[in-house]
Amino acid sequence: MIDSLIDPADPPERQTQKLLTIAQVLMRRVEQITDDSGAAYAQFQRAAMLEDQVRERTRDLERALDLLNDSNARLAEANRATEAARQNLANAIETIQEGFALFDAQDVLVMCNSRFGMHMSDVRPHLKPGLTFDDYVGRVSRSRFFELPPGETAQDWAVARRRRHQDRHVIFNVRMVWDRWVQVSEHRTADGGTVILQTDVTEIIRAERSERGKMLDDQARVIRATLDHIGQGVCIFDAEARLVGWNQRLGQLLTIPMARFRRGVSFDAILDRFRPDLAFGDGMTEGRLGDWVAGKGAGGRGALRFELRRDPDMIMDVFAQGMPDGGFVMSFTDVTAERAAIEALSRANETLEARVMARTLELEDALGNAERANASRSRFVAAASHDLLQPLSAAKLFISSVPDEGLAPDARAALDKAQNALLSVEGILGALLDISKLESGRAAVSVGPVRLDRLLSQLNDEFGAIAAAKGLRLTVLPARITVTSDPAYLRRILQNLIGNAIRYTDRGRVLVGVRRKGATARIEVRDTGPGIPEEEQDNIFKEFHRLNARASASEGMGLGLAIVERACALLGHPLGLVSEIGRGTCFMVQVPRSESAAASDGPRPSPPPRPSIQNRIVFLVENDADLRRAMGLLLEKWGVNVLDAASGEEALSLIDELGILPDGFIVDYNLGEGMDGLRFLSEMQARHGPVPARIVTADRRAELHAACAAAGIGVMMKPLEPRALEAFVAGLPAAG
Structure with a gap:
């Protein structure tokens, strides 16, 4: 039909126009037909869409069910893991030798092992989860196996125990019947709970009591x-x-x-x-x-x-x-x-x-x-202290006088041990006398300029060998500074600080240095020891208190830091302490710089060569026969010619009889009845003019030392140091 409507003979433009007209007519017919059946098609379209939505929702529901099943499986696995972890934790704390208990942030018992509440069989049946801390303390205070401290009631003890519970860390001992002791250690957790450890320390306390x-x-x-x-x-x-x-x-x-x-x-x-x-x-x-x-x-x-x-x-x-x-x-x-x-x-x-x-x-x-x-x-x-120092001096000098030649190694080792023991006794006696003087306020100080470079050099020589023997590295930094202080007490302060650092440091180093801060100098003694807990930093300055004391009094009696604190207070030198557990401790002493500090920066003169002490003539005046004999043997070992007498009168008579004036005198101050050492030397000077001399005494009174200084006579304290004797004799003028 279309072929009849289009004439092939028509030009292309005409044919195209006809085809467009035909298409428009057909489109209008199609649109008319669609409008008549549009409602039915819409219903069909909605049904199709609903089916798609139902299918999609069904798939979503199936996925949700799969996820739910997977979550239930993981939850069941987590519950099994939690129960296993709880059981492992219970087994772990049960193997602990100490009693263990955990209270939550509301002070309610969460768990404990069978050793918690040891030695209190009337309390242990009540130690179950849910027990409050207050109820636990009340039952412990009323236990028939618990011995209350003298003068305290069960209620008083419970109140004090609850007060201690407020602290983050608590450690104390409690006594049980039959002379048994338990150490209680209580610590806070990060979430506010509390862990309590109970350790049976009966044997430790009994051993300490025995010692x-x-x-x-x-x-x-x-x-x-x-x-x-x-x-x-x-x-x-x-x-x-x-x-x-x-x-x-x-x-x-x-x-x-x-x-x-x-x-x-x-x-x-x-x-x-x-x-x-x-x-x-x-x-x-x-x-x-x-x-x-x-x-x-x-x-x-x-x-x-x-x-x-x-x-x-x-x-x-x-x-x-x-x-x-x-x-x-x-x-x-x-x-x-x-x-x-x-x-x-x-x-x-x-x-x-x-x-x-x-x-x-x-x-x-x-x-x-x-x-x-x-x-x-x-x-x-x-x-009594003087009587103890007298034989101690004699013993030290007798040991020092033993010749090294031909001495068996075992004998030399025994002599060294005896010498070390005597040094320990000397240190303890000196510390006791120092702390007595400082505590009573009878200590006399003589403040003046002190060159730190010389003092620190002496301390380096004194403690270098001790540190090396322990495998430590002692470093003393040079410091050409002059400060204002009492030289004897400042030396004792630094001796105690350095000695303490070496004693309590097992490995690493001890560093001594000085920091300038304006008109003051801060002397620091640092170590790499175990550190001092914050709660112990005040206690270490108490008498006879030793942190982690491990041995006998040969390692000290806990007086060193007490002497340091009192000496610093006496001199007005601020004392500081910084410590970190596991990393070490630093003690600091702040000392005013001297106005003549600039003078200390010059070059240090070299010491003169040590003269020979052989063939010197030294006169000993000592009423103690053992000490006189010990000093004589030691001096004769060094090649010194020795004259001796038991009293000043005997010495004067002997000098007049011999007609020889010795090179020097070593005179005990306490010569018994008759003239004392100062009177004897005064009589010698009146007869023969000035004579080199030293007074030997255990008397530490300031009046005696002032009298000797006024007379121009040096003092050597008992127990005598062999080096001090040798230094005095070496300084005597050579015989003409």
């Missing part, structure tokens, strides 16, 4: 030996006025058999024994003495001195003094001879007016001697 008992026994033997060798009668009473110590001299003075002295005897019982034979001097009555013993006096148990007469033939000077523990000590000194001398002088003064002046002078001398004798006897501890 402490041995040390106390050793100290008691030393004290007993001291008391038995002094001329005073001494008795010691505890806070309840019961006898705890005495010496034999006491029984001789009071004429009481030693069998009557027993520990625990009351003061009243002893007073009853000698009441009929004794009479009190002026100003003292039995009632007043009883009030003092009972502590009822106005001053409590302050120092008390009175006179006691036994029959008409003996007069005793009694000195009583309270002790820090509430007890008291009494000393009895026979002053009959002194009193008789006083009375004889008084009678002579009354009958011989022509000799009034001479007798008065003699009386003053006698009184002065008596007062000095009484004062020295009343301080029997100081006298």
Whole structure:
């Protein structure tokens, strides 16, 4: 039909026009037909789309079910893993030797092992999850297996225990029945919970108690030996006025058999024994003495001195003094001879007016001697320390005098050990005397310019070998600075700090240096030791406190840092401390720089060559035969010619007889009765002019040292150092 509508003979443009007209007619017909059936087609189209949506939702539901099943499987696996971890944790804490418990942030028990609550079988059945910390503390405080501290009730202990629980870290010991001990260590966790460890430390405490008992026994033997060798009668009473110590001299003075002295005897019982034979001097009555013993006096148990007469033939000077523990000590000194001398002088003064002046002078001398004798006897501890230093000096010098030639290695090793032991004893005695002076406020200081380069160089020489023997590297940085301080106390401060650093450092190094800060210099002593916990940084400056003490008193008695703190306070030098656990500690002492600091920056002069000490003539004046013999042997070992005498009078007589003036004198200050060392040297200077000399003494009184300095005489302290003797002899002028 289309072929009939299009004439092939028509031109192309005509044919195209016809075809467009035909297409338009056909399109209008198609559109008309679509409009009549459009609603049905739309319904069909929506049905198809709904089916597609249902199919898509079904696939989504299937995927969701698959994910749910997978999640349930993983949850079940996680629950199994959690239960296994909980069981592993329970098994792990059960293998711990200590008791273990974990409380959550609300102080409710989460878990514990079977050892928690050890030694308290009445508490352990209640240690189950859900138990509160307060309930736990209450049950422990009421346990019949728990021994409360003296004077505390169960409620008091529980309150104190809950107060400790507020701290992040707590460590303390508790005592159980049958003398068993448990250490409790409590620490906070990151989420606010609490971990408690309980360790049975019974054996440790019993061992410490045994060691402490041995040390106390050793100290008691030393004290007993001291008391038995002094001329005073001494008795010691505890806070309840019961006898705890005495010496034999006491029984001789009071004429009481030693069998009557027993520990625990009351003061009243002893007073009853000698009441009929004794009479009190002026100003003292039995009632007043009883009030003092009972502590009822106005001053409590302050120092008390009175006179006691036994029959008409003996007069005793009694000195009583309270002790820090509430007890008291009494000393009895026979002053009959002194009193008789006083009375004889008084009678002579009354009958011989022509000799009034001479007798008065003699009386003053006698009184002065008596007062000095009484004062020295009343301080029997100081006298005891002198008695200990005297044989210690002799022992050190005897060991130093042993020749090295032909000595077996075992014998040399034994001598070295003996020398080290004596050095340890010397250090302990020196520390005890230093801490006593610093604590009592009797220490005298002499502040002046101190060159740190010289002081640090000496300390480097002193401690270098000690550090090397321990495998440590000691580094002392040069510091040409002059500071203002007491040279002796500053040296002791740095000695203790460096010695402590070496003692407590097992590996690494110890560094000593100085930092300039304006008008001050800060001396630092650093080590690579274990460090000091923050809670222990105040305690280490207490007497007899040693952090992680591992050995005997040969490693120190915990007095070094106490001396450092008190000496720094005495000198006004601020003391600082910085420490990090596992990395080391740094002690810092801040010292003012001297105005003459610039002068210290010059070159240090080289020391002169050491002269030979052979063929020198040295005169020893020493009343102790052992010490005199020890010094003589040591000097003779060095090639020195030695003259000796036991007293100043004997020495003067010997010098006059020989007609030879020695090159130098070494003179003990305490020469017994007669002239002392200073008087002897004064007499020598009056006869022969200035002579090189040294005073040897264990007396650390500032007055004595000032007197020696005023006389131009040096002092060597007991126990004597062989190097100090050698240095003095080496400095003597060569014989002409």
